Amino acid sequence: MTTTFTRPAWLDTAVFYEIYPQSFCDTNGDGIGDIPGITGKLDYIASLGCNALWINPCYDSPFKDAGYDVRDYRKVAPRYGTNDDLVELFRQAHARGIHVLLDLVPGHTSEEHPWFKESQRAERNEYSDRYIWTDSAFEGYSMPFIGGESERNATYILNFFKCQPALNYGFAKRDRRWQSSTDSAAAKATRDAMVDVMRFWLGLGCDGFRVDMANSLVKNDGEDKPETIKAWQEMLGTIKSEFPQAAFVSEWGVPEQALEAGFDMDFYLDWRFGGNPNGYNLLARNTDNALDTADDHSYFSAEGGGSVQEFLSQYIPQYQAIRGKGYFCFITCNHDTPRLAPRLTKREQQVAFGMFLTMPGVPFIYYGDEIGMRYRDLPTKEGGYARTGSRTPMQWDRSKNMGFSSADSDSLYLPVDPAEDAPNVAEQERETDSMLAWVRALLSLRADHRALRAKAPLVVLAQPEQGRSFAYSRVAEDGSERLVVAMNPGLNTETITVPAQGDKANDPTVLLCLGNAQAHGSEVTLGPQSFVIVHV
Numbered sequence: 001m002t003t004t005f006t007r008p009a010w011l012d013t014a015v016f017y018e019i020y021p022q023s024f025c026d027t028n029g030d031g032i033g034d035i036p037g038i039t040g041k042l043d044y045i046a047s048l049g050c051n052a053l054w055i056n057p058c059y060d061s062p063f064k065d066a067g068y069d070v071r072d073y074r075k076v077a078p079r080y081g082t083n084d085d086l087v088e089l090f091r092q093a094h095a096r097g098i099h100v101l102l103d104l105v106p107g108h109t110s111e112e113h114p115w116f117k118e119s120q121r122a123e124r125n126e127y128s129d130r131y132i133w134t135d136s137a138f139e140g141y142s143m144p145f146i147g148g149e150s151e152r153n154a155t156y157i158l159n160f161f162k163c164q165p166a167l168n169y170g171f172a173k174r175d176r177r178w179q180s181s182t183d184s185a186a187a188k189a190t191r192d193a194m195v196d197v198m199r200f201w202l203g204l205g206c207d208g209f210r211v212d213m214a215n216s217l218v219k220n221d222g223e224d225k226p227e228t229i230k231a232w233q234e235m236l237g238t239i240k241s242e243f244p245q246a247a248f249v250s251e252w253g254v255p256e257q258a259l260e261a262g263f264d265m266d267f268y269l270d271w272r273f274g275g276n277p278n279g280y281n282l283l284a285r286n287t288d289n290a291l292d293t294a295d296d297h298s299y300f301s302a303e304g305g306g307s308v309q310e311f312l313s314q315y316i317p318q319y320q321a322i323r324g325k326g327y328f329c330f331i332t333c334n335h336d337t338p339r340l341a342p343r344l345t346k347r348e349q350q351v352a353f354g355m356f357l358t359m360p361g362v363p364f365i366y367y368g369d370e371i372g373m374r375y376r377d378l379p380t381k382e383g384g385y386a387r388t389g390s391r392t393p394m395q396w397d398r399s400k401n402m403g404f405s406s407a408d409s410d411s412l413y414l415p416v417d418p419a420e421d422a423p424n425v426a427e428q429e430r431e432t433d434s435m436l437a438w439v440r441a442l443l444s445l446r447a448d449h450r451a452l453r454a455k456a457p458l459v460v461l462a463q464p465e466q467g468r469s470f471a472y473s474r475v476a477e478d479g480s481e482r483l484v485v486a487m488n489p490g491l492n493t494e495t496i497t498v499p500a501q502g503d504k505a506n507d508p509t510v511l512l513c514l515g516n517a518q519a520h521g522s523e524v525t526l527g528p529q530s531f532v533i534v535h536v
Helices: 009-013 035-040 042-048 083-095 114-119 185-203 226-242 255-261 279-284 309-322 346-356 385-390 425-429 435-448
Strands: 016-019 052-055 072-076 099-104 145-147 155-157 208-211 247-250 265-267 327-329 364-366 458-462 470-475 482-488 494-497 509-514 517-520 523-526 530-535
Touching: 035 042, 035 083, 042 083, 042 435, 072 083, 072 185, 083 099, 099 185, 099 247, 185 208, 185 226, 226 255, 255 265, 255 309, 279 309, 279 346, 309 327, 309 458, 346 435, 346 482, 346 509, 346 530, 425 435, 435 509, 458 482, 458 494, 482 517, 482 523, 509 517, 517 530, 523 530
Parallel strands: 016 052, 016 364, 052 099, 099 208, 208 247, 247 265, 265 327
Antiparallel strands: 145 155, 458 470, 470 482, 482 530, 494 523, 509 530, 517 523
């Protein structure tokens, strides 16, 4: 199987906006966001500088895991609208130059999916091997399982929650006779079925997919995921031959593997297991408690953070390994991750956004982050648990329910932020120094400069071991432009040396500045909590 894939050209200038559909905009007054609500806000999304969307699952579902338990891959959930509503969203988005990715959940379905209802029957049928079943209701395995809840005398293997039986892509290493191989007819049928799902929505105007748990398909796979990669190469190879401009971003977190599998982009996911942070967590969320400011040691914390070196030691090798092959993408947050606010202040968030939106790769902004919406400690909703606090309704204005819905407040999907100073779009539209204004300025600059495109190379210029400052250059692929991005999230003024390019000795031109930052020759002086982009 070839590992050479053509990457859609439009990704080089793409900036994504992630929408949690049930929380974005409610047009029919039932307290839950819907597809027409997204369509009605496309002009706002475009005004941010975003030209692409990722919409979390909007398929028919019992919503035990907020839609990641799919009951029908080819039907929009009635609470969001109809398939025609989604097709109209595609049409309206495309008219504004906006691409739309849906969320694909390939590793499991709801236990209410018709495939599973057939698979659990005692009589052999077309779907008996679509899921992973043991030989007995009392024979478990190393993965989570629930026994006895089917007509057949077998246990089904789970992929995540109890309600999500794992689809059968085979086992890389087989140690039970009931396990299918990856080249079995059953595993092939599952791959073909998922290709058909993608083909269905792409044929209706979708521009690609974000893929949930993309590295989890083949069970007992090696650390390098060779069989899962092979499965994706087959599926993506097929679908990209039919839809060459379709884009795919993986929830994988290991870009070398994801891009080899055929994905165009991989997320730099926020991982923190057992108190051990990954590189992204070191940047923005280096604490076990999403609301703990005092013990947050993330880089962007003015008081708690340290040098950027620890982050770079994890990021740079991954960036260099995939250079020219695809994109390693920064997120401001997502539906699984605590928002930066209120743990980080407005200024700390602004410095963070300065970096997120000027690094290589394709950036993803989570709805509401552009106004500094806050993570809140809320009771679980639809399997959200600790993630629920990042899924609250979008805050549009000061009208009823912050402009999200006309429903009674106790009928809302989740409660809106009740604080008197809850951020909202309408107020920030009128403020020149708002978070919203800063995001728009950054994205406007990104759109105007080839050196800030996704493929433009990055070179680290300054990363002092004892200081807080960080500087890097971005250079247009054709060499026509060089920008230097520098920041200091700390509370003390720092001066760094930025090597000049060639024989240029003139003072650089400041293109965008936050706080007190000055550039003279090869020196950049960065005041407390400052950020600057200069042309050199």
